[in-house]
Structures are given as structure tokens and as C-alpha cells.
Amino acid sequence: MPESVLEIDRISKRYGNVVALEDMAFTVRAGEMFGFVGSNGAGKTTTMRIALGVLAADSGEVRWNGAPLDLHTRRRIGYMPEERGLYPKMKVAGQLAYFGRLHGMAPREARRSAESWTERLGLAERRNDEVQKLSLGNQQRVQLAAALIHEPEILVLDEPFSGLDPVAVDVMSQVLRERCEAGVPVVFSSHQLELVQRLCDRIGIVRSGRMVACGTVDELRDSGAATLVVDAPQAPAGWAEGLPGVRTVGTDSGRTTLELERGADDQAVLAAALATGPVHEFSRRRPELTELFRNVVTEESAA
The missing domain is CATH 3.30.70 (Alpha-Beta Plaits)
Known part of the structure; x- marks a missing residue:
């Protein structure tokens, strides 16, 4: 098994008679950006939550570098949920440093990383503001910073571009490219298909809990x-x-x-x-x- 590969291996999930996922399978290699697209309810978020350990699969397995993901490995994942997981009354810098410490960073290291990422994402002047006082777009930037604060080995992002203006989209796109260039596999879902086509190395199209098409942009376009x-x-x-x-x-x-x-x-x-x-x-x-x-x-x- 080659190193630095995130594998989603035939995972299935049911809720009573409702099939949320059925034999979902794909891989994401180091330095690869993988776009995950599908209609609402197709199974994208369920797949991500199983990879994070938030949900348990009925069958199948998620592996990193050939080994099943455990709690230690999952602490090295940077996760950005579609629904913002921020504390609205906490200040930006303090909140980011707190998330860094939850991932095992030393206090000084966490504060330094929070300062670096707020600068990189255009939030330097808002470090001491409460999250609830920020625009939705800036809250989205804080959420990305929270996913990046601990220098993760894997990035899993659920609708990261939602609510962003064109300038913020460009900033986030550049950050994700930089992470890929550093060897981090990036998985993100989005309904902005033109953006997915422009950014991603490979794309998976999901329908009713199953992967129905997967490949590079050129491969998918040639298949249609x-x-x-x-x-x-x-x-x-x-x-x-x-x-x-x-x-x-x-x-x-x-x-x-x-x-x-x-x-x-x-x-x-x-x-x-x-x-x-x-x-x-x-x-x-x-x-x-x-x-x-x-x-x-x-x-x-x-x-």
C-alpha cells in the first residue's frame, strides 16, 4: 500500500430503511485536491463525518497510510463543518488558540499559529473581535483557520466556499493549493461546480449514497x-x-x-x-x- 493515501473503502450507513451510504469508495493521495459533489442528501456529509469518527459506519473502513484511522490519527485531520462549529462570544484569536491546544499544541505554539493564520486569511484586524460580530464571510475564514491551526496532515472541508465573496474565494483557493503543494491531501464538498472543476485534481460525483463517477476533470468530461x-x-x-x-x-x-x-x-x-x-x-x-x-x-x- 503506498504511503500518504486517505482511503474510503466501501463504507455503508443506514438509518432504518433509509440508505445514507452504500459501498462508498474513493482514495485521496498526498498533495491531491479531491472535489466531492452531489445533491443535498446524497451522502457527502455523512461520508466526511464517518471519516472524522463522528459517525460509525455499518460496514467498510477508513484508512490513512494503509492503517485504520484511530483517535490519534484523527487529531491530525483539519475538519471544516458546513455548519459553523465556533463559539460566537469568544474572540477570534483566543478561540483559534484554544482549538490548537485541543489538537495537542503547546500554548505558545497555538498562539503563534493563531496569529499566523489570522494574518494569512485577512483577519489580523479582527483578532480581538467576538466571532458573532463578524460578517458571515469572515466567520467562514475563522472556521478555515480553525481547521488549519494545528498544521493538519489531512484536510476535510464541507462546503468551505459557502457565503464567500470573490476575494475571499481567491484567498481560500490559494491556501488550499498551498496545503496541497505541501503534500496534504484535501477533500472538499461544494455546490459551486465551476470552482470544483477549476481547483480539483480529481472529482467524485455522488448520487443516493453511491459514487457514480470518479476521475480527473478531463476523464469525466470525456466520459460524457x-x-x-x-x-x-x-x-x-x-x-x-x-x-x-x-x-x-x-x-x-x-x-x-x-x-x-x-x-x-x-x-x-x-x-x-x-x-x-x-x-x-x-x-x-x-x-x-x-x-x-x-x-x-x-x-x-x-x-
């Missing part, structure tokens, strides 16, 4: 249906009907948008278009993560 835009002004209506693996999505003034199943021959489409007359445009586009995710949700609704 591609789109062709064909501008053939003399082509009659329905000119692409009957071509294997090709579906007409829409037409507008001679410009036809087609969806191609994986393996469909785009050259056959071009030949069919040329047979009708001149072709002014023939462009292929891979689906974005947002489209892939929407297709997964559609499949779930239709099932």
Missing part, C-alpha cells in the same frame, strides 16, 4: 456526451436523424446543435452535413462539469 455545433444553412430539418449515437438538441437558422454519445463518429456527421451543401461551422465541445452533474441528477429523477 459531446456536443457538436454544425452551421449548414442549406440542410433540411432532421438532416442528422438516423445517424448512430447522434441526437438533435436544437436548431436555429441553419445552425444545428447535436449531442454525440461516447464513440459516435463525428466524421459521419460532417459527411452528412456536407451532403446537404456548404458547412460554415463544425465545432466540437466537451461537456462542462455542470452539465455532467445535471445529467446525473436527471438520471436519478428518471429512475
